Amino acid sequence: MSAVLEQVFQVGFLAAIIRIGTPLAFATLGEMFSERAGVLNLGIEGIMLLAAMAGFTGAYFSGSLWIGVLAAIAVGALMGALHALFTVVLGLSQHVCGIGVTLFASGLAYFLYRLVFGQQSVPPSIKGFEPVPIPVLSDIPILGPAVFNQFTLVYMAILAVPIAAFILYRTPWGLSVRMVGENPRAADSAGVSVVSTRFQAVVLGGSLMGLAGAFLVMAQFNAFTFGVVSGRGWVAIALVVFGRWDPWRSAGAALLFAFVDALQLRLQAAGLGHIPYEAFLMLPFVLTIVAMAFMSRNAVAPSALLKPFRREER
Amino acid sequence: MLRLEARQKTPAWLNLTLPLVAIAVTLILCSGLILMAGAGVLDAYGVMFKASLGDSYAITETLVRAAPMIFTGLAVTLAFRAKFWNIGAEGQLLAGAMASCFVGAIPMPGPLAMLLMAVAGAAAGAAVALIPALLRVRLKVDDVVSSLLLNSVVFYILMALIEGPWKDPFSGYPISPPIEDSANLPVLIEGTRLHLGVLVAVLAAPLVWLLMARTVLGFRIRVTGENPEAARYGGIDVQRVIVVAALLSGALAGLAGVGEVGGVHFQVMSDISPGYGYSGIVIAMLARLNPLGVVPVAIFLAAVMTGAEAMSRATGVPAFLSDVIQGTALLAMLVALLFTAYRVRRSA
Numbered sequence: 201m202s203a204v205l206e207q208v209f210q211v212g213f214l215a216a217i218i219r220i221g222t223p224l225a226f227a228t229l230g231e232m233f234s235e236r237a238g239v240l241n242l243g244i245e246g247i248m249l250l251a252a253m254a255g256f257t258g259a260y261f262s263g264s265l266w267i268g269v270l271a272a273i274a275v276g277a278l279m280g281a282l283h284a285l286f287t288v289v290l291g292l293s294q295h296v297c298g299i300g301v302t303l304f305a306s307g308l309a310y311f312l313y314r315l316v317f318g319q320q321s322v323p324p325s326i327k328g329f330e331p332v333p334i335p336v337l338s339d340i341p342i343l344g345p346a347v348f349n350q351f352t353l354v355y356m357a358i359l360a361v362p363i364a365a366f367i368l369y370r371t372p373w374g375l376s377v378r379m380v381g382e383n384p385r386a387a388d389s390a391g392v393s394v395v396s397t398r399f400q401a402v403v404l405g406g407s408l409m410g411l412a413g414a415f416l417v418m419a420q421f422n423a424f425t426f427g428v429v430s431g432r433g434w435v436a437i438a439l440v441v442f443g444r445w446d447p448w449r450s451a452g453a454a455l456l457f458a459f460v461d462a463l464q465l466r467l468q469a470a471g472l473g474h475i476p477y478e479a480f481l482m483l484p485f486v487l488t489i490v491a492m493a494f495m496s497r498n499a500v501a502p503s504a505l506l507k508p509f510r511r512e513e514r
Numbered sequence: 515m516l517r518l519e520a521r522q523k524t525p526a527w528l529n530l531t532l533p534l535v536a537i538a539v540t541l542i543l544c545s546g547l548i549l550m551a552g553a554g555v556l557d558a559y560g561v562m563f564k565a566s567l568g569d570s571y572a573i574t575e576t577l578v579r580a581a582p583m584i585f586t587g588l589a590v591t592l593a594f595r596a597k598f599w600n601i602g603a604e605g606q607l608l609a610g611a612m613a614s615c616f617v618g619a620i621p622m623p624g625p626l627a628m629l630l631m632a633v634a635g636a637a638a639g640a641a642v643a644l645i646p647a648l649l650r651v652r653l654k655v656d657d658v659v660s661s662l663l664l665n666s667v668v669f670y671i672l673m674a675l676i677e678g679p680w681k682d683p684f685s686g687y688p689i690s691p692p693i694e695d696s697a698n699l700p701v702l703i704e705g706t707r708l709h710l711g712v713l714v715a716v717l718a719a720p721l722v723w724l725l726m727a728r729t730v731l732g733f734r735i736r737v738t739g740e741n742p743e744a745a746r747y748g749g750i751d752v753q754r755v756i757v758v759a760a761l762l763s764g765a766l767a768g769l770a771g772v773g774e775v776g777g778v779h780f781q782v783m784s785d786i787s788p789g790y791g792y793s794g795i796v797i798a799m800l801a802r803l804n805p806l807g808v809v810p811v812a813i814f815l816a817a818v819m820t821g822a823e824a825m826s827r828a829t830g831v832p833a834f835l836s837d838v839i840q841g842t843a844l845l846a847m848l849v850a851l852l853f854t855a856y857r858v859r860r861s862a
Contacts, residue, residue, distance in 0.1 A: 240658065242601075246841075292848045295599055295658045299795050300848065304841025307834055308547075314832035315551055434666050441659060478674035485663040485670075489649070492660060496653040506658065 213462060214346035219420060221458030222357045223248075223412040227436035228443065228450045229364050230408030234280070236368065236445055237401030238381040238504035242298025243283045244409050245433030246305030251276040252413030253309040256424040257316055259326050265418050268326075269353070272414035273407045279305055280406015281399070288398040291508035302433070313424055328422035329353065351419045353411070360408070364447040377401050381502035384509040394509045409433070438488035444500045457484045517859055524854040532854065533800045533811065536847040543846075544839050553829035565824030566817035574706040578778060580809075580816035581715040582607065582787070585770035586794025587801060587808035588722050589639075589763045594803055595726065596759035597739040598647060602661030603767040604791025605668035606639035610768025612672055613638035614775045615782045618693030627697035628710075632772050639768020640761040642668060647760030651753035665791065673784055682781070689783040699777040711773030718766070722805040725762075735759050767791065788819075796844040799851075815840060 227248060234241040241247075254275040259268025279301060286297040317324055329351040337348040347358075368374040376397045379387035384394045412432070417424050439457060443450030464480035495501075545555040566576045586603045593600035600606075614635035618627055642664055649655035675690070682691045699709040726732035737745040738755045745752050774786055793815060801807030822836035 286848060290852060295601060296795060296799060297848060299792055300841055300844035303792060304838060304845060307837025307841050310834035311547060311832045311838055314834060431666055437659060438663050476674040476678050478670040482667050482670040485666045489660050489663055492655045493649055493653050496655050
């Protein structure tokens with residue numbers, strides 16, 4: 201046990217949690233915006249992958265990481281728009297469309313990557329982001345180097361949580377998003393355009409998923425590989441539920457899972473793997489399913505989730 | 515101005531032509547990617563066709579690939595008919611593969627082994643599908659998300675097994691030891707990989723059709739899916755029907771895994787399914803949730819997958835085109851389905 205504790209209280213370990221948690225936080229916030237507006241986006245796994253591919257390619261050829269980040273955001277938003285076109289404008293079933301978007305986007309990502317870079321024995325890599333220490337704050341013992349000597353994208357993720365909460369709970373647009381997710385009929389009567397509000401929320405969500413993909417290829421792995429997303433999108437789906445569709449709780453859930461994942465990596469590296477590491481990776485999914493069973497009575501999910509809205513149908 | 519108007523009834527000719535239209539649109543859209551890769555469109559599709567359906571050996575290879583997709587396609591069809599949104603065929607397939615591999619490694623007479631493998635695989639798939647079904651009928655938990663998340667749970671169980679207690683000591687890779695030779699499904703045509711499981715898959719489709727169209731249970735499943743209120747009013751125990759549909763659906767997906775273990779790989783590895791469970795959703799939708807339609811659609815998608823590798827070697831177009839085709843076909847079909855519910859009218 202003491203060996204376990206020794207692994208936990210280290211700057212490197214805290215920093216690892218933050219780095220594993222960052223893409224999950226972006227993806228989880230993205231999925232949350234979409235679901236709060238009443239649109240489940242199962243395209244997330246593919247959207248992250250295609251955005252990661254676009255980000256990597258953009259950074260590789262432009263030589264600028266930020267151009268890569270912008271490319272990833274743009275592609276994420278575009279794929280969000282595609283999902284919204286099918287599910288919001290055309291009112292098609294969300295889960296089937298989401299699977300379609302994931303199959304399409306991941307296929308396209310692999311296809312284009314192979315087309316651009318060919319089949320190389322050593323996959324091409326880029327020089328990823330460097331940590332940017334924040335003056336004064338990074339001098340705080342332990343917490344400073346772990347949290348305030350990070351990539352700019354990490355700071356963006358940390359800021360994204362209060363901003364997302366502010367947008368969702370304190371702005372008229374956020375109110376519209378919650379209305380169209382809870383009771384689109386009432387929102388429509390109140391003069392809120394259900395279609396455009398949902399569309400915007402899904403596109404915003406897609407761009408956040410794009411940021412998640414960008415982080416993976418530009419800060420975490422510095423290369424695009426076929427397993428670069430490997431289920432992180434599905435993790436985000438679980439975390440949104442586990443975080444009860446709330447920005448703070450969702451980000452907290454992302455951090456919690458990042459802790460579990462980092463711990464699992466540490467235990468494996470330290471040769472302390474009595475428990476198979478898969479047990480840790482399975483945890484967010486199992487916990488979410490259990491949480492869903494307990495939450496079902498309190499109806500915390502957006503009421504109109506998965507329900508297409510057609511104005512003329514009553 | 516054009517507007518959409520709800521249809522009262524879908525004309526029969528639309529049901530048949532829509533999937534064809536969706537596939538045609540898909541192939542046209544994807545030809546853009548072939549051109550981007552600097553190959554001729556007809557060349558690429560030609561190679562794809564020849565390598566998958568051009569000669570008898572190629573056809574058997576395509577059928578071998580189609581078998582698990584027929585099973586998952588049927589699994590999704592049956593579940594979606596009851597409006598039980600089973601996105602978990604992938605995990606149910608993996609569960610079936612694990613269970614059948616476990617049974618197949620026990621020495622016993624071949625036919626008995628095969629039978630028990632099928633039973634165990636179907637039971638394992640059904641057990642996985644039972645979880646989201648019970649959560650839904652007992653606790654009103656959304657089945658889309660719970661069945662999807664279970665895919666990851668089952669996958670990690672598989673990984674833990676083949677990297678841990680099940681790891682083949684004679685192989686450096688995380689794969690299970692092979693099943694007994696006597697448990698290998700018999701090959702139907704000498705010199706090919708066409709195994710008994712393919713025949714079972716093709717025969718399963720008319721059986722599922724019979725079940726849906728001609729039995730009381732099938733009737734209950736259809737009514738429950740189409741109008742749960744009416745079903746309840748008519749004395750159908752809707753919750754029970756959903757659970758039964760989930761069990762049958764999971765069992766079918768589990769059988770997909772049995773066929774892969776018994777007839778193709780003879781052991782379990784992490785990539786035993788390249789997403790056959792998700793392909794099942796594509797197939798079910800293209801087949802318009804008709805069990806008989808599942809077979810040709812599965813064979814089509816299997817042909818695309820088999821042919822894509824040859825196309826890649828011959829023309830340099832990345833084989834991942836087959837994944838793009840699957841995704842595009844699903845999206846195209848969903849849009850096409852709009853025309854069954856609506857028609858475009860010129861409004862005054």
